[in-house]
Amino acid sequence: MYFDSFADFIAMGGHGTFVWMAYACFLMVIIWNLISPVMRRRQVLESARRYWRRADAENQPPSVD
């Protein structure tokens, strides 16, 4: 471990705030790139479910393209 104490690890010789701010942005971008596709997927599954529910209700044969 490069730093001798955990407090020193947080302070990082005065540059700690910048380093941790940068890594916070990094974490935010990663999380956004995980949450956004999950919400999109839920929306897609929802619209597919609604589509098939209507298709079954009118019991048309599903058109295959």
Add this chain to the structure above:
Amino acid sequence: MGNSSAALAAPCAPVRAGDPLLDARGITCERGDKLLFDRYDLSVKSGEIVQLAGPNGAGKTTLLRSICGMFDAEIDTLIWRGIELSSPLEYADELLYLGHMAAIRPHLTLWENLSWYTCLSQCSDMSKLPAVVAEVGLSGYELELASSLSAGQKRRIALARLKLVDCRMWILDEPFASLDSAGVEMLCGWIQDFVQRGGSVVYSTHQPVDFANCESRTLDIDQKPWGYNSESSSGSKGESFSEPAR
């Protein structure tokens, strides 16, 4: 102006069929340089269907819009349920106007469109919403965006408002446009039982329908656009050329 209707009785009070609802005398409309109507009279009794037939550009839409306050027509006298009013907007909350465009917001879902309409007028309640949507035949589409629906389905959403809001008079501008045969049947059934319950319907159409068991009248609007017009009484035709009196 504005749509205060304090002078009138509660808008959704029931009424006997037959007594006069609207009596508009001396309607004069000009659109561009065409004089569409010159002192035209229109009277509608409650429990009656008035169909406006006529060629395109004869002024059917303009007449409908002027009696519901959407067109700046000069009306000499306007009597609504026996009370003289200055502008049609004053009885706006007792009538339902479905324009040529299906007034649907493409970016909202069907459910949001209809619940927005219910929150616009007092005498309509949200509880009837699911039943009305099912009756209109769009039961699976509540959460679909209106932009993804077809023109006929949008027209059905607009018609669903007829069931949501109970009022005295329906003014419909070519309601059968872009409706399939089932839709036309459904709408005719609705019109009949609305009229039997004492409401009155004025609508413009290209294929007049004869309603069996209720009182219906067809007005033939074929005013010549360049100023020849009939006598002031509604419906009859004459060739007398008269200066559009102001």
Add this chain to the structure above:
Amino acid sequence: MRGGAFRYEFLQAYRRRSELVNPVVFFVMVCAMFPLALGSNAQLLAPLASGIVWVAAVLATILSLDQMFRQDFDDGILEQMELSEVPFYQIVAFKILAHWCLTGLPLVILSPLLAMMLYMPSESYLSLIVGLLIGTPILSLIGAIGAALTVKIRRGNIVLALLVMPLYVPILIFGSTAPLMAAEGTVPAAQLLWLGAILVLMATLAPITAALSLRANIYGS
């Protein structure tokens, strides 16, 4: 019932937010263009910073005004609004508020970021933000009148800009001089109070005027 009407206006504006947020991206780009054009030394850009931000804000608002009533007018929604029991001017006020939330507010939020890029002195950040917070609603309100007047004109965007631009001049002057005064240390009370007064005036008059002009357009169609 009144609150409900706003919810749907905001929902519709939110669903179309890519149309309304594009002017905000335009705002950021215009502010980024100036340092590229004028060179990037701080002494030159600092005094110009507030003027650049305000001009960009005005242009961005004008770009986004055209969409305020046009779609509802074409769909025939405005007629139904007028026939409804909710007073027409209230619905128009809700529409303007929804429009401001999606165009004016992002401008205010992004303005410190751009002020930093333009080397604006740090004391004048607050007066820029407060000035924009009071100013952008006025831009939307006056713009709503312009949009209501030009709702039926097909190529209405230019006519709208010419109509509304002169009315924006006082707001631009008050708004852009406030940060300059703050940079010299004095509190720019005069400018911000004037902006507040104009905001109150416009908040009462603009919806009614916009409703009147929309009604005139509806009658004409």
Add this chain to the structure above:
Amino acid sequence: MNWTWFHKWGSPKWFFQKTEALVLWFGFLCLILLVVGTVWGLAFAPEDIKQGNSFRIFYIHVPSAILAQSIFMAMAISAVVGLVWRMKLAHIFVQVAAPIGASITLLALVTGAIWGKPTWGTWWVWDARLTSTLIQFFIYLGIISLYQSIENRDTAYKATAIACLVGIVNLPIIKFSVNWWKTLHQPATFKLTEAPSMAAEMWVPGLIMLVGFYLFFAFAVLVRMRSEVLEREKRTAWVREYLEKKNVL
């Protein structure tokens, strides 16, 4: 040389089934690499002599900047494939990679600005590389707002592809003009030609982070593409089976 593999990738059904396992592998690997790279870069790597510990921002700034460039390159190639061979998947890739590219470019910009504060004294400097990255971010936003505002899906695909190609043509011009303008930025650290000038234990975590970033991009783009494929093919029978298997119906 047979092109069957190329056209096989073209069919959404084949793509969907083949990437079922691949997505999990990418996700798993990228998680490990990113965690190892971050911990190593933050805690174990030595600090820079001149910049001190703020050098640790290097481990996310440089990989994100490189990834942002290569995402745009990948989008351009996929746009060409989509336009020339009319392959829907390629169009879907362009449309899906744009928001990820925008977020990575934003990350590069923000970490660059944060890193600039302790080393150059100000948050933002109108320096050649930062400015061209900012303009590239605007190009990403332009592409995203383009395909969000076009209703018809197929025209949206074509329009996005063409906008992407226009963007790629402009990138060297922007880089060249901005370089001419003024530069404070130090020359590129990761040169593909010769080994980096830094000590080994300083750039190795950087390399791990770079590979981790690429795997993360692959994971994110595959997840999004799979939902877009499901959306496009929702009327087909195999999607219906998939929905039943996932008891969504």
